[in-house]
Amino acid sequence: AQSVTQPDIHITVSEGASLELRCNYSYGATPYLFWYVQSPGQGLQLLLKYFSGDTLVQGIKGFEAEFKRSQSSFNLRKPSVHWSDAAEYFCAVGRNTNAGKSTFGDGTTLTVKP
Amino acid sequence: DAGVTQSPTHLIKTRGQQVTLRCSPKSGHDTVSWYQQALGQGPQFIFQYYEEEERQRGNFPDRFSGHQFPNYSSELNVNALLLGDSALYLCASSLGGATGPYEQYFGPGTRLTVT
Numbered sequence: 441a442q443s444v445t446q447p448d449i450h451i452t453v454s455e456g457a458s459l460e461l462r463c464n465y466s467y468g469a470t471p472y473l474f475w476y477v478q479s480p481g482q483g484l485q486l487l488l489k490y491f492s493g494d495t496l497v498q499g500i501k502g503f504e505a506e507f508k509r510s511q512s513s514f515n516l517r518k519p520s521v522h523w524s525d526a527a528e529y530f531c532a533v534g535r536n537t538n539a540g541k542s543t544f545g546d547g548t549t550l551t552v553k554p
Numbered sequence: 555d556a557g558v559t560q561s562p563t564h565l566i567k568t569r570g571q572q573v574t575l576r577c578s579p580k581s582g583h584d585t586v587s588w589y590q591q592a593l594g595q596g597p598q599f600i601f602q603y604y605e606e607e608e609r610q611r612g613n614f615p616d617r618f619s620g621h622q623f624p625n626y627s628s629e630l631n632v633n634a635l636l637l638g639d640s641a642l643y644l645c646a647s648s649l650g651g652a653t654g655p656y657e658q659y660f661g662p663g664t665r666l667t668v669t
Contacts, residue, residue, distance in 0.1 A: 542597075
């Protein structure tokens with residue numbers, strides 16, 4: 441069975457500081473990996489995805505993530521956080537067949553200090 | 555190009571009642587997946603519809619059922635509502651077919667409160 445663990449429930453960073461959100465997955469085959477952001481009361485917006493190829497993927501809003509198969513990790517990073525980045529972030533893993541079903545972690549809430 | 559739309563935005567129901575939520579996929583998408591997101595948790599996969607049939611199902615009871623129409627829109631029905639059904643219900647659309655890769659686009663969700 442596939443699963444996703446986001447070890448940090450809540451992270452606080454200062455505006456302008458760097459950010460790294462951790463994600464560990466369990467999956468028996470080649471995973472498709474995603475990071476989503478959710479603002480309060482809103483749906484999910486896709487930040488970036490990894491399907492294959494280059495293990496460092498670039499996304500929207502200046503985010504990037506690195507797939508490390510040996511560590512079963514897909515950590516999200518941003519070099520300089522903006523106040524508008526405050527939100528909840530979800531990591532998800534999907535299958536490469538029967539498209540659509542994704543398993544999500546429980547999320548990390550990001551607070552940005554001025 | 556309209557994205558994924560869901561209706562209603564909010565809904566309040568009483569235990570034991572039945573509810574229907576609606577979703578229109580992004581233009582060009584033919585697959586709709588439904589997720590339940592309880593407060594403080596990540597979304598949980600309910601089921602997926604493709605070609606008007608339920609293709610995959612998560613670990614949800616039969617009280618949860620759905621339908622997909624020829625125009626690819628979809629409904630989620632929940633019978634005999636329980637307090638624990640209170641959640642944000644998210645619809646996601648994607649291109650179907652038997653294999654990936656794929657990308658899902660999510661709607662804003664329907665907030666269901668059961669009292």
